[in-house]
Amino acid sequence: MAHSTILAFYLIATGLTYGFNGDSFELECPDECDCHYFRINWVTDCSESNLTEVPYDELSLSVYILDLNGNNITTLKPFPGDIKMRRLQIANNRLTRVDKDAFKGLEYLIDVDLSGNNISYVDPEAFLDARGLLNVELQDNPLTSVEGPFLASSTLQYLDISYCNLSSINTQFFDNITTLTTVDLSGNPLKTLEAGMFDVLTSLETLKLNDCKLTSISENTFASAINIKYLELSGNQLINTDWPEVLGKLLRLEYLNLRKSGLTSLSEDTFSNCTNLVTLILADNELRDLDVATTLGNSVTHLELLDLSNCNIQGPISGETFTNATRLKTLYLSGNPLVAADLQAALEPLPKLEKLFLSHCGLRDLPDNFNVFDNLLELDISHNPLENVFTKLLAPLEKLEYLNMGYSNLSYIGPDTFAKMTSMKRLVLSGNDLLSLEAGLFGNLTQLTTIELEFCGLKRPLNGLAFFKNLTYMDLREIRLGGNPLVIPASGPIFPKQLSQVSILDLSNCNISSLNVDAFKNTENITDLNLGGNRLRSELGSLSFLERLHHLEKINLGSNNLTTIDPEVFTHNPKLHSLNLLDNPFVCDCKIAEMWDWANMIKGDLDVLVGAKSAEKDIVVKGNKKKKNLYCHYNETQLRNMTTMVNKTVPGRRPFAKPRELTFANRTWAKYVRESGCEPVVKILRPVAYVGEIYDYNQATHISTGVTIVAVMALGLGVASVLMTIKLFRRKNVVDADTETNRKVR
Template sequence: MPSLLPGLKWKPEDRDSNMDRFTALAFYFIATGFAYGFNGDSFELECPDECDCHYFRINWVTDCSESNLTEVPYDELSLSVYILDLNGNNITSLKPFPGDIKMRRLQIAENRLTRVEKESFKGLEYLIDVDLSGNNISYVDPEAFSDSRGLLNVELQDNPISVVEGPFLISVTLQYLDISSCNLSTINPQFFDNITTLNTVDLSNNPLITIEAGVFDVLTSLENLKMNDCKLKIISENAFLTSVNLKNLEIAGNHLTETNWPEVLGKLVRLEYLNLKKSGLTSLSEDTFSNCSNLVSLKLADNELRDLDVAATLGNSVNRLELLDLSNCKIQGPISGDAFANATRLKSLYLSGNPLFAPDLQEALAPLPKIEKLFLSNCGLRNLPDNFNVFDNLQELDISHNPLVNVFTKLLAPLEKLEYLNMGYSNLSFIGPDSFSKMTTMKRLVLSGNDLLSLEAGLFGNLTQLTTLELEFCGLKRPLNANAFFKNLTYMDLREIRLGGNPLVIPEKGPLFPKQLSQVTILDLSNCNITWLNSDAFKNTVNLTDLNLSGNRIKSLEGSLSFLEKLRHLEKIDLSKNNLTTIDPLIFANNPRLHSLNLLGNQFVCDCKIAEMWDWANMIKGDLDVLVGAKSAEKDIVVKGNKKKKNLHCHYNETQLRNMSTTLNKSVPGRRPFIKPREMTYANRTWAKYVRESGCEPVVQILRPVALVADIVQVSYIIPTLICISALLFMVGGFATGYQTSRYYRKNIKREIATSGTNI
């Protein structure tokens, strides 16, 4: 049989395997379809050279953050971009964006912009959120967002705006405005005139000093107002005259010593949350909160309220109060027995940081039988009240950072319904074996920061409902002693153990933990000076789903991560801040459920193992989010999200830098090609950029698509495969032709019948 293509020969003996090869070819086309997304980029929409593009849910995200850009790549943007992230670049000015662009969210924080001009945002009709925080902006055109008719959120914090004369912005839809840390010294009376729909305003960290009457009068829809750390000394008695809908007011970190609080707060009848932490308060009158009858949460922490009469200040008006924070108020006098008599609905009480004595505390807490959370950290307590038996609803108790030494057994025995107990940093060197014997409902126990060295036999025996055990920085050398638990009893609910910061000595062979802990799923061994773990280290804890090994000294040596083979249920592993320089995806071959791998903070060398890891996450796992720092996470692209995200990096050595000029602009199948020629200028690279410029072929060790291609395109395979495809096309075409022909004849017959009927 003559060859249809030069150099290709037909081999009759291969006829029987044609169908297999056809199937292989079909699989190849499917596989290569996925392969074109190997470097994390999709090719359906445009993506600038210096950016990483991907879909977030169904929205097109263009991530150009931290790419050393000096201008926006306008010509390379897709008109369908939903989120454009330009955070952390060196952009100094903005030009108009392309017409008809559908952008909803623009993030350009941490750049070098100096002005916000109207022309720069002209035509952005779909814009909903804009983040311009952390620039050098000193001027904002009030009409900058006049074309954005659906604008909801504007972030301008951390800019030297300083002075605003007249209205700040014009928007009939704006609901959220953050202008904190903008060096504003005054808010003029017209400032909010054209943004009256605001629901939330953050003015924190501006040196305002004074809030005059009338400033907020037009904001009748305002529900949330933050003015923390504004150096406020004076708030006008009529500042909130029309703020009838205000529910959340934060004025923490100011110097409001002379404020007339009954007048200032008197109009806020719907106020539910009030934060006055660290506001220079030295006294509060009895009628301070007299009109705040809906107050649910009151935070007065970090004020020098030495002579505070709690009972008189709370009065009869705060009978809906559920949370009261009096932490670090330096209250000198004993807390009276009727201190909380009018706040019987209290569920959470914070008294930490005040000098307390057990007898006074016992009397004051008596009217609060419904208390659920009690925080008594750092109160100088040497013993505890012995009336805990009356607190039937007490679920959380924090007595950490008190010089309690070793007196616990008798004092804690009545707390049979306690679910959370924090005894951390309490100078404990010994805990009696019966201390927790009656706490059968305990779910979380914190003993961190005590120099325990060893744990008594049976100490945790009765804690059969325990879910979390924290023993960080306890000086432990053994992970956990089997004797601390009952022998032959599996603790089915114990799922989380935290042992970070202990100088653990890892055995050369055998498991780290006893069989009683076989149901543990979350394990923290961070900062434990671990250099290696033997292959059987987790033999008794094979159900682990979340393993934290960050901050150790694990190296990229053969077998250093062999312990992963037994962890088939593993979903998350943190190997950040170790001494890894390279890593192979085959290490995780026995971890099919793994969906989060944190490798940040390791000194990786830029080699093709990086590309293999990238392809493993993108192709095999089906989601680049598996590699923490590979692309934008959800927290990086939400409104009011983090400005600086952490990326995976690797570095070139000097030899690689010299040789990179030949591979930098190489077009590799499966990698998005660069539009413009590039030159290597610096050694430190993000994984995303390295994968594109490396010249590394798409991974072949896992799915081996390249090997599949080589097999298929052998001379003996092409002709029969093409014949199979052609035959299939002929069959489809023949069927279509026959169908159309039959339709044609049926129509003609109907037409002839109709014509005959008419003639008759």
């Protein structure tokens, strides 16, 4: 009876743990790929797998997303018939052309990413079978000059052909893709834009022409593209452009970016027809003599954001500068040589201003009329030689929520500096050589949510004297101390009790080699902890400080000196859902497999391990082409002895269909787990872990994880016992019946 019960319990555990390396056995998956569900969609991730061809015969017909980025594929052949693929990612390979046959039959295809290859030719009918095609990415390919229509699609909305070495766009280029709403032509040496180029794109709303070496734009270039709302022309040399004519037809234009476009002057009627303009970016142009008031005129009455950063404006910014832009909410003046007195007069007509950026302006003092800005919420005065003279000038900003005084040559901040800023939520003091903080400095900032003190030369974490002694700062949830040479005490907490509600803590790049077990005794509510870029090692008890962080949800241990890690160290962190272990010198051993199993079965989602599989950011349009993976490495002895193990079939791991040999010492965790020969280890069943997460540290019941686990196991054993009892009872009845029958026969 006992033996049968244990066997039943073991079978349940084995069933739950099948597929521990993160692969589902429901659908086909090529040997060199990692497959999983993303939401309800089947993802086949073959990225960075040294493939020289697409594994057509091993693909599931139900694959939704196929990721082949970062391989050595040179040609494409037709995919299997009836394949249901929606998104194909094959960026950063060695393709030289896109033929029609390669995409024949791909009726369900919505997105295709062919960026970063060596493609010089694209068949105009390549995507003709994809009747629902929406997005095509071809950026960073050396396309040859196109004569006639480029592509044919009746549904295409997004086309990225930036940095494709196109020197011209013929007038028929877009004839068969007239449904486009977004086109990116940035980085092509077009030099000029001729009339008629965009005439058929009557649905076009977003057009990007950044860094195209443009020197001239025809007056009628945008004559028919009257629905354009967002236009980007940054990084060109548009010195002699007739802007009133070029922009004259764009009556619906809301966003215009002319950053770094070689502008030296703008006429007073430049934006005369752009009456719906909301955002205007003129940053990084040599507009030394710009008369802002005349240029803006009366036509930009809807303007809410104006960026004049780094324009080297020499003329005084007078009191009439922004007279016609009274709706301005965001103003960038950073990088211009400003004088406090002139600035004071210029800002007078802007009572609705909410965000003001004045960094890198050479200001030694500030305007003394900040009292007029009743609505000012954000102020950036960073990177100015302020020399500690601004205390009284900032005092009127009682509604200010964000203040950036970073890198302002400050060595001392008076204790009354922020006394009246009781609405402050985010304070940035990074980059000042403060060394220490005055007593009571943050005393009145009771609504403070974020404080940034990065690269301040601090050797001691925040001193309790900077806050009120007997007050817990309930709203202070985020502290950033990255880049400080902190000296961590060998014992006891490193933060005062006033910071007990902090939930986000950044201690990255602080030269930390160890943290004692009570380091976070006073800050046990931390949910997001960044310890990346330090010197933490895989020594006994090196991560014992995690025992107090029962609410921890995210932790970054990337770029440390960890060579191995055991899932046991996270026993006290039931809410953990994001663990970053990237860029550590991990050695390939079975602890890696245990971590994989822990994420997959105990936590129930491989996404817990950052870099274990494709994340959402890796499978979106214009996403990251080069995603980071978790790696470990074999030493030479391991590499010689692993060939036999690689071809061994281990229960619970997806087997390889073909014999393989190891040639690379560095392995992704996903590949190592499959080839390691490490048996799946079940320490806590997944359902038990879920129940533990629900009840662990519950304030109402105080039910511990241990109690919960024991209870669930007891329940499981009880159910198994009942089932076995029923089975034995039925067997007994059958035996009794047989005996009675035999007796009657005799």
